[in-house]
Amino acid sequence: MKKNRPLLIIEDSDEDFEVTCWALDKIGFTHPIIRATRAEEVLLHLQSRATAGDWNDLLPCLVLLDLNLPRMNGLQFLKEFRAIESPPAIPIVVVSTSNNPSDVSTCYSLGAAGYLCKPLSLDSYVEKLRYLTHYWFDAVTLPE
Numbered sequence: 001m002k003k004n005r006p007l008l009i010i011e012d013s014d015e016d017f018e019v020t021c022w023a024l025d026k027i028g029f030t031h032p033i034i035r036a037t038r039a040e041e042v043l044l045h046l047q048s049r050a051t052a053g054d055w056n057d058l059l060p061c062l063v064l065l066d067l068n069l070p071r072m073n074g075l076q077f078l079k080e081f082r083a084i085e086s087p088p089a090i091p092i093v094v095v096s097t098s099n100n101p102s103d104v105s106t107c108y109s110l111g112a113a114g115y116l117c118k119p120l121s122l123d124s125y126v127e128k129l130r131y132l133t134h135y136w137f138d139a140v141t142l143p144e
Helices: 014-026 039-052 074-083 101-109 122-139
Strands: 007-010 033-036 062-066 092-096 114-117
Touching: 007 014, 007 039, 014 033, 014 122, 033 039, 039 074, 062 074, 074 092, 074 101, 101 114, 114 122
Parallel strands: 007 033, 007 062, 062 092, 092 114
Antiparallel strands: none
């Protein structure tokens, strides 16, 4: 059930991760949070699960993906994730400071479920995360 499934944040910056956790705490978000700093590690884990046909472990019910990651960036992750044979049904929302229309369009064309442009104001970021978490954790029905 989604109430027990965690939120996965793929973010290499300690500062950005802490700000996101602070903002989530500020809105009363109580679901477990898992952090990965490297997209390729998440991808390898998911690929090994797909190969084994084993989706019994607690998969995240939502992924927040930084666009600008070292080694494998967010765009590469989206491409590789969609190439997994029988990928798990996990919505991926890209979180970035870029509001470049090309980035937004490319992310959606690669299967992103959403694109959140980080505002400069902390208050605005808190509000965007409030809307985002309300939608994904309260409003929609996600696969079991």
